[in-house]
Amino acid sequence: MVDPEQQRSRYVTNSDGAPPLPPPGGYRGARRTPDPAAIAVQNAVATIEEPKRPANAIGWIALVSGILFAVILLGTFLAGGTDTIYGVTMLALQLVVVGIAIAALLTRRGRRLGAVALSIALLFNTATVGAMGAVQTSASGSYEGRKTAEQKHEEAYPGIKGTSNADILAQPSLEEIRASSDAALADMRDRLSAEFGYTWTQAGDEDLRPERNGYGGESMLVQYTSAKWGTNEPIHDHDRKLAVMDVIDEVLTEHGMWGIISLNDETSGLDESMREKLYGSADPRTQDTWEWYSDDYPDPRRFYATIYDTSHDETGEFTASREAQSARTGEPVEGLQIMFLAPELLSEADRAEFEQKLEEYPGY
Known part of the structure; x- marks a missing residue:
């Protein structure tokens, strides 16, 4: 019988039954845990042996080039040179800056500065800054980039291309047209009120709009639109509409204008489909809009009665549109509206300056 105490001591003092010792140098392919102290020593040595080296020249050149290019772009933008930004020179300069930045990226010592330079070039480029300049130019209306001195001179032309300056000076002035229009409108209101009992609402004041001169600028002439007057009472009866137009025609004749004509019936020359589109129907008896017209050609006054x-x-669509218009302008939804319009008028106050400026444009 084996003594248990002897059996226990056998494994404590002897190697019988224990795994064999590893061969010298350890097992092949076995994982070794590195010694932290050794790693620290190696890093310290590497740091001592390889000190930080400054960026090379190409890195600094790339950075300075990127900054200078950004400054040039912003300066051109602030000066309003949108056309210069999109010019061939600026585009070529941008390509040079990008090329230098990429070259710096390919070098170890210039990589960081090259990355910074490339970022600047991508942020401040001709497309981005040029778009900002175009928006600014559009908002201010200053398109001076590529205009020649002759073009700028023509933009300041006081008259209108294709219109005789002699005719402009011979026609009634703005002040004369305003006075005659106001007088005619007052007579119409008085006559129509006396005959039909109408009351009136003024929808807005007169409007003066500068006329273009045909050379890209504004002339010294204006388009005059009188105040619009409307009856507060609707006019639905066909015969009453004709009677109202007869009264207006009499007043216009007294004020030296041609007889009033209808634009919404067959005498206008418009076919039925067009009258239906413009006035709601081809038949004046069922139209939602009547429009009559007169002028005093060759003078510039034009009169409209609607x-x-x-x-x-x-359908209710026409009523809705009229209600919306009434909300905007304050004019009555229904009824008669009368107004004058005259284009290309010169004010008496501007006549002397107009004639003086014309001396700079012989042959125009």
Whole structure:
């Protein structure tokens, strides 16, 4: 019988039954845990042996080039040179800057500065800054980039291309047109009120809009639009509409204008489809809009009389549009509206300056 105490001591003092010792140098392919102290020593040695080296020349050249290019672009933008930004020279300069930055990226010592230079070039480039300049130019209306001195001179032309300056000086002035128009409108309101009992609402004041001169600028002439007057009472009856136009025609004749004509019936020369599109129907008896016209050719005055009648609106669209217009301008939704318009007028106050400027444009 084996003594248990002897059996226990056998494994404590002897190697019988224990795994064999590894061969010298350890097992092949076995993982070794590096010694932290050894790693620290190696890093310290590497640091001592390989000190940080400054960026090379190409890195600094790339950085300085990127900054200078950004400064040039911003300076051109602030000066309003949108055309210069998109010019061939600026595009070529940008390509040079990008090329230098890429070259710096390919070197170890210039990589960091090259990356910074490339970032600047991508942020401040001709496309981005040029777009900002175009927006600014569009907002201010200053398109001076590539205009020649002759073009700039023509932009300041006081008259209108294709219109005789002699005719401009011979026609009634703005002040004369305003006075005659106001007088005619006052007479119409008085006559129509006396005969039909109409009351009136003024929709806005007169409007003066500068006329273009045909050379890219504004002339010294204006387009005059009188205040618009409208009856507060609707006019639905066909015969009443004709009677109203007869009264207006009499007043216009007294003020030296041609007889009033209808634009919404067959005498206008418009075919039925066009009258239906413009006035709601080809038949004046069922139209939602009447429009009549007169002028005093060769003088510039033009007169418009319009009657809005919502009683023929079957869909409600016309009424809705008239209500929206009334909300914007304050004019009545229905009834008669009368107004004058005259283009290309010169004010008496500008006549002397106009003639003086014309001396700079012989042959125009």
